[in-house]
Amino acid sequence: MSMSTTKSGTTATVDTGRRSDSVRALFARNPVLGPTAALLVAIVFFSFATSTFANVDNFSFIVQQSIVVGTLALGQTLVILTSGIDLANASIAVFGTLLMTRLATGHLPGPVAMIVAIVACAAVATLSGLLVSRIKLPPFIVTLGMLAVMTAVTNLYSKGTTWPVPDGLLTWLGTSLYLFGRVQFTMGMVLAAVLFAVTWFVLAKTGWGRHVYAVGNEPEAARLTGIHIDRTLVSVYLVAGVIYGFAAWMALGRTPTADPNAYQTGNLDSITAVVIGGTSLFGGRGGVLGTIVGALIVAVLRSGLTQMGIDSNYQNLATGVLVIGAVAFDQATRRRSA
C-alpha cells in the first residue's frame, strides 16, 4: 500500500525494507532453519545434562521410536500442505496392522496380506479426500468422522483383542543391521528414510509437488491457473493413505502384535511433529524436511527429559508449549509477510 503511494524510488523503498527484514526473510524462506536450531540446542543440552544421552545406541533408539509416528506425520504433512488436516491417519494405520495380521494368519501369503492392507489404507484415505474435494466438507470434520468409523471398524474386526503377528515379511522391518558393527539400524528406519526421501523429491522436483503447495496456499489462484484442485486433493489423500499403510507395516516391525488400541494419540502426535517442524496449518508452506526435524525434536525431548528423571507430565507440557510456540511463530511470519 504505502509503496504505490511513494511516487519516487520504489526500488529503494523495497531494498531498505528487505534489509531490515532479512533475518525474518531467511527464516520465512527456510522454514526448517528454526526447528533444526532447536533440535541441535536440545541435543547439546541433554548431552551435557545427562551422562547417558550422548551415545550412538541412544540416538539409534530415539530414531527407532520416532519412525511410526514420523511416517504418519509424513502423510500428515502432505495433507496439511493442502491446508487440510487428517485426524484419522493413525486409526487407518492401526486398521492396517490388524488387516495385515489377520489376513496373514488366515493363510494368505505375507506379501499379499501386506499389499491388500496398504491398498485398503489408501482407499480409506482416498474416501476422505473425495469427501473433502467433491462434497467440499471441511477436512477436520471428514477425518474426525473417519477416525470414529475406523476405530469402530478396527474394534469390531479385531473382536477387541490383540493378534499375534506371524513371523515373516510382516515383522521383517524389525530386523536389525549393524553399521561398522556398531550402529544399529532397523529395516523400518531404512524404509522410513526412503519414504521421506521419495516424498521430499516429488514435492520439490515435480509439477505435482508445486500444485500441492499452490492448492494449499491460494486455491483460487491455483484454479485460475488451471490446476485441477479436486484431483490434486484426492491424490494427496491417496498418497498419504499409502504412507499410512507403510506406517502400519513399520508398527508390526516394532511390536509383533496387532493391537486395536495402539497409537491412540498417533493422529495428534503426528500433527505435533508436522507443526513443530515448521509446516503451516494454513497450508502451502513447509515440507517433509521440517517434519523429520519435528518428529526428532519430540523424541529427543522425551528421551532427554526421561533420562534427567523428569516426570512424563512435564514432557507433555514441554511438547505442548512447543506446539503453541511453533504455531504462534508461523502466524507471526505469515502476518508480516502477507
Next chain:
Amino acid sequence: MSATTVERAAMLTGRGLVKRYGHVTAINGADFDLYPGEVLAIVGDNGAGKSSLIKALTGALQPDAGTIELDGRPVHFHSPLDARRSGIETVYQTLAVAPALDITTNLFLGREIRRDGLLGKLRILDRKAMRTEARNQLDALGIATIQDITQPVESLSGGQRQAVAVARAAMFGSKVVIMDEPTAALGVRETAHVLELIKRISNRGLPVVLISHDMPAVFEVSDRIHVHRLGRRTGVVDPKKVSMSDVVSFITGAEEIPDEAIAW
C-alpha cells in the same frame, strides 16, 4: 500488417451472456466483440460486471446463458485451463498468484516445463529452463526492479506482484491477452511500462483487452472503448471521437452514447 481483408470478423465474441449470484445479476445479457489486432478497453463503474464478463469469457465462471465464439466457432470453456489452451491469457483482478511460492513457480504454475526424455516422463521439472525463461521475460518487460526471481511473490510490492501476473500473461498469450485492472496498484513509471507492454503485445498482432478505471491510460492505448453498465454493454465508442469526460458520463448513464461516436 496482415489486415488486407475488407470485412473484419470478430475473433472473440460473447452474445447474451448472463450470470446471476443469488439475487445479484452480475452479467445481464452482455455482448462482447474483440477484433483481431485491436486494443479494446472495457470501462464501467465498480460492480458494473466487467470482471464477471471476462471471467465468463475465459472459463473462470460458467455463464447461466449466452454463447461464446472464438474465431467464429462456438466454444465452451469449462475451466480457465481450457481458455489458456486456446491461447487466451488473463490477468485476473485478483492476480491469481500464490504468495508463498517463488516468482518462477508462479509464472509457470499449471504449465511447468519438464525435463527431456525419461525424467520428463516422470514429470520432473526443468527448473533451470524455467528460471532462465522467467528472467528473460521479466527483463524483456523492463521489470528490472525484480532482482531475485527465486523470492516468494509475497515479498514483492503490490506493483511488482502485478508485474509478475502481467508478465505471465504476456509470456503465454498466443491468441488473446486480457488484463483486468493491471495498473491498479502501479506507480506512474510502472503504469507506463504496462502500457508500453500492451502496445508491444498489440504490435505482435495479438489483440488485448484492458479493463481500467484510468481514463488517460485507456485513451492512450485503446482502439475502441467498450462501455459497460449494469451488467451489459451499452455501446462501444471510438476514443478519437469522444472526450474523457464524455466517456465518464456514458459510464454513469448521465449521457446516451451518440450514434456518431459508436464504433462497433
